[in-house]
Amino acid sequence: MTIRYRIPDRKNAISIINAAKRDMDYTLSIEPTKESATTIIRNIYESFRMLGDALLVMKGIESEDHVSPIKELMKLKVKTKRPISLLDNMRRLRHNINYYGYIPNLLEVKDVVEIARCCFTPTLEKIRNKIGKTD
Numbered sequence: 001m002t003i004r005y006r007i008p009d010r011k012n013a014i015s016i017i018n019a020a021k022r023d024m025d026y027t028l029s030i031e032p033t034k035e036s037a038t039t040i041i042r043n044i045y046e047s048f049r050m051l052g053d054a055l056l057v058m059k060g061i062e063s064e065d066h067v068s069p070i071k072e073l074m075k076l077k078v079k080t081k082r083p084i085s086l087l088d089n090m091r092r093l094r095h096n097i098n099y100y101g102y103i104p105n106l107l108e109v110k111d112v113v114e115i116a117r118c119c120f121t122p123t124l125e126k127i128r129n130k131i132g133k134t135d
Helices: 010-028 037-059 067-075 086-100 106-131
Strands: 003-005 061-063
Touching: 010 037, 010 106, 037 061, 037 067, 037 086, 037 106, 061 067, 067 086, 086 106
Parallel strands: none
Antiparallel strands: 003 061
């Protein structure tokens, strides 16, 4: 893992957070089907990763992998209905989809959607409070 240090950038972090929210809102509007499964999982994972990236940007850290942003999210003390640690499982699932051609089944897609519905908004709000109001 390579960490590059930069000047903390609140404006960029806010932009990333807003993009993550926009993408998540759209993705959750897609009907889970066999055909949409990979897109939904990728987009949900990416929205969470972007939240972690925003935290790193606020610290002046530029990550070159996907593990660091997810670990950053898992450090948050945020109350969710499902464990935030499930994001690492989602990261592995997305990795298998992207690099090994894994085709997720509908149960996996519905589980990822449920994780997003339970965890995204509380995590987003925690980060907004940490960074400062973004809307």
